[in-house]
Amino acid sequence: MLVSITFYLFLVLSVGIFYLIPRQNIRVIWISLASLSFITYHDWKASIVVVILTIMSYQIGRVVEKTKSVRSLQVGIILLLLALVLSKYFGLLSDTINSLLEFMGLLPVIKIEKLFIPLGISYITFKHISYLTDIYWGITKRGTFLSFLCYSSFFPIFVAGPIERFERFNPQVSGERHTLSSSDLEFAFRRIVYGLSKKLILADWLGYFIAHNSFLQQDFMLASIIKLLCFSLQIYFDFAGYSDIAIGSSRLFGFKIMENFNNPYLRSNISLFWRNWHISLSDWIRDYLFFPLGGVSRNKFWNIVLVPIIAMGLCGIWHGAAWKFLLWGVWHGIGIAIYQIWQQYKRAHKKQVAFTKSKIWLVLSTAITFAFVTVGWLWFK
Amino acid sequence: MEEILIEYITHEFLEDDSIEIKADTKLISSGIIDSFSLVSLQNFIKDKFGKRIPSPRITADTFDTVNKMIEVINQF
Numbered sequence: 001m002l003v004s005i006t007f008y009l010f011l012v013l014s015v016g017i018f019y020l021i022p023r024q025n026i027r028v029i030w031i032s033l034a035s036l037s038f039i040t041y042h043d044w045k046a047s048i049v050v051v052i053l054t055i056m057s058y059q060i061g062r063v064v065e066k067t068k069s070v071r072s073l074q075v076g077i078i079l080l081l082l083a084l085v086l087s088k089y090f091g092l093l094s095d096t097i098n099s100l101l102e103f104m105g106l107l108p109v110i111k112i113e114k115l116f117i118p119l120g121i122s123y124i125t126f127k128h129i130s131y132l133t134d135i136y137w138g139i140t141k142r143g144t145f146l147s148f149l150c151y152s153s154f155f156p157i158f159v160a161g162p163i164e165r166f167e168r169f170n171p172q173v174s175g176e177r178h179t180l181s182s183s184d185l186e187f188a189f190r191r192i193v194y195g196l197s198k199k200l201i202l203a204d205w206l207g208y209f210i211a212h213n214s215f216l217q218q219d220f221m222l223a224s225i226i227k228l229l230c231f232s233l234q235i236y237f238d239f240a241g242y243s244d245i246a247i248g249s250s251r252l253f254g255f256k257i258m259e260n261f262n263n264p265y266l267r268s269n270i271s272l273f274w275r276n277w278h279i280s281l282s283d284w285i286r287d288y289l290f291f292p293l294g295g296v297s298r299n300k301f302w303n304i305v306l307v308p309i310i311a312m313g314l315c316g317i318w319h320g321a322a323w324k325f326l327l328w329g330v331w332h333g334i335g336i337a338i339y340q341i342w343q344q345y346k347r348a349h350k351k352q353v354a355f356t357k358s359k360i361w362l363v364l365s366t367a368i369t370f371a372f373v374t375v376g377w378l379w380f381k
Numbered sequence: 382m383e384e385i386l387i388e389y390i391t392h393e394f395l396e397d398d399s400i401e402i403k404a405d406t407k408l409i410s411s412g413i414i415d416s417f418s419l420v421s422l423q424n425f426i427k428d429k430f431g432k433r434i435p436s437p438r439i440t441a442d443t444f445d446t447v448n449k450m451i452e453v454i455n456q457f
Contacts, residue, residue, distance in 0.1 A: 137435035138457075165437070271415045283437075286416065291436035294420030295427065303420060340417055346396055357397075 001042065001159050002245045003199055010038055011156070015252045024177045028146050031253060035153035039119060046118035047153075053083060054145075054152040057128040061142045064135045076132045084125040088117050092321040120158045122318055126284055127152065131166045133288055140167040147173040156249035160242045162260040162280035169255070178254030191248025198241030206234035231381060232374040236265065239278065265373070268365040270335040273373060285315045304340045309333035319380075328379035335372055382430065382454065386447045389425055394418060404448045409441040419444070426450075432457050 001007060014034040021027045040047040060076035063069065085093075131148070134140040142148075143166065151169045172178075209230060210216060216227050243260035250257040264277035274282040289311040294303050309330055316329015346353045355361055383404055391402050394414045400406070408414045414422065419439050427433045438444065438453050 134435075134437065137437075139435050139437060167437070269415075271417050275416055287436040290417070291420055291423060291439070295424060295433065298424060298428075307420070308417070336417060343415065343418065347394070350396060350398065 002156070002242055002249075003196060006041070010034070010041075011249055011252065014155075018253055019180060022177070024175070025146065027177070028150050028173050032146065032149045032153055035150070035155040035158065038155040039153060039158060043119040045116055046120060049083070049087075049118040049121065050124060050153050051149075053080070053124060053128060054149050057131060057152075058142070058145055058148050061132055061135050061148075064132055065142045068136065068138075070136070073132055073136045077129055080125045080128050080132075084121060087121055089317075089321050092323075096323075117321075123158065123161055123163060124152055126163050126281075126318075127166070129288060130163070130284060134165065134167055140165075140170070143170045143174065154250070154255075156246045156253075157257060160239075160246065161278075162243060162246065162258050163284050164257050164280065168258065172255050180252070180254065184251050184254060188248040188251040191244045191251070195241045195244030195246075195248060198237040198244060200241075203234050203238035203241060206230050206237065210234070228374055228377060232265075232370075232377050235377060235380070236261075265370050266366060267369055268362055269369055270332065270339045270372065273369055274332070274336070277373075281315065281318075285311055289314060304344070305337040308336035308340065312336060316379075324379050328376055331376045331379060335376075382451055383447055385429060386450060389429075390414065390422075390447070393421065393425075402447070405446050407445050408447075409445050426454060430454060 014031070017034075018027055018030055021030055036047050036050065039050060056079065057076060060072060060079075063072045064076065131140070131151075135142055143151075147170050148166070150173050151164070151166050154169075157164060210227055216223050216230075240261040247257045247259070258280055260279050262276040262279065264273050267273045267276055290307060293307045293311060297303070310333070312333030313326055313329040316332070317323075317326040319325045319328070346356065356365075387402050387404070390408065390413075394408075395402065396413075400413070402408075402413075406413070409416075409419070423434055423436065423439055432454055434444075434453055434457055438456075443453055444450050
């Protein structure tokens with residue numbers, strides 16, 4: 001969607017009109033209207049969902065801010081998760097239940113029609129959960145309805161992130177009127193060109209290469225390995241390219257959106273990988289799943305092994321309504337658990353693990369991390 | 382508070398005995414404490430000082446040194 005001509009025509013038009021508007025609050029209305037129009041153009045039902053969820057979350061946010069009631073926060077989170085589960089996962093759940101019933105031969109199979117999956121539902125629900133939780137924690141204010149609507153619908157980051165936080169977004173929307181500087185233009189142009197190059201040249205070429213290279217179509221171990229390596233690079237360039245375009249396009253409106261990728265394949269452990277891969281999602285998982293789950297118990301097995309597996313499993317299934325994504329997440333959860341056990345071992349046996357400070361170990365551990373992540377893509381494909 | 386935090390971090394996270402943790406030693410950005418280990422630090426602060434620090438405030442920007450931690454803890 002961010003590589004289509006429509007997107008760029010829309011971007012140029014909406015940015016042009018944005019800078020013709022003298023007042024910041026009118027500009028915010030304009031961005032919201034432009035964003036909702038963009039969403040409507042691609043999926044009209046999604047724009048209705050965005051408006052409904054935005055009104056709902058804003059009203060719940062009002063109650064949470066006023067009362068600091070954990071019950072209100074829980075109601076808000078449950079409603080948002082219901083919206084996500086009913087739209088995105090209803091089909092998967094009904095198919096799974098039907099398969100189980102059929103397998104057991106106990107009950108007649110009931111076919112339930114799938115609901116529609118609104119565009120951007122995964123991103124908006126995560127953004128709203130962080131919004132409500134941050135209000136409850138007292139680290140962000142509710143803001144105006146318009147700034148929240150703008151945050152919920154802002155079209156450059158609506159479809160594929162980054163999952164920006166309201167705490168960072170709101171001051172930029174409600175701040176002073178932005179003037180487009182040459183450095184903004186240069187930044188935006190550079191990031192959009194980088195993004196398009198990553199997506200259209202590197203990722204798409206790798207995709208073509210995987211699908212059409214005659215050697216890779218053969219059933220050899222080496223061909224499978226090369227194919228997987230190419231897929232590993234393809235998915236990185238694809239996603240990082242989208243993030244570059246989103247960040248660059250947002251800057252045209254003067255918005256500084258958080259970075260989403262920082263050379264993740266050059267990291268020497270799985271923890272560092274996740275600090276640099278889809279950063280906005282991994283930060284979200286860390287803040288709203290990992291830490292809260294970690295606070296439930298002081299038990300080491302729970303914190304070191306179970307929390308990473310549960311949190312990353314949920315992170316996996318967020319990527320798509322198929323069990324393979326859950327397995328991909330669990331794979332990473334197991335990786336993080338092993339890494340944490342290794343860290344504990346290192347602290348307890350400092351002399352025995354002195355070799356981990358060498359440069360050879362750094363290179364080796366980077367290669368091991370890349371191999372681990374790449375094997376994980378087998379689930380994702 | 383400073384001494385308690387330094388003692389806990391030294392005992393729980395320090396791998397290199399040649400490093401001495403001080404109030405302004407960089408802990409997260411230097412890799413002494415990795416991202417996932419911060420959960421146990423959050424739990425320790427809750428148990429010791431009775432304050433649960435919101436996780437978005439436990440980052441390399443806001444929680445990198447013991448001094449910064451004390452600043453954040455005092456805010457909540």
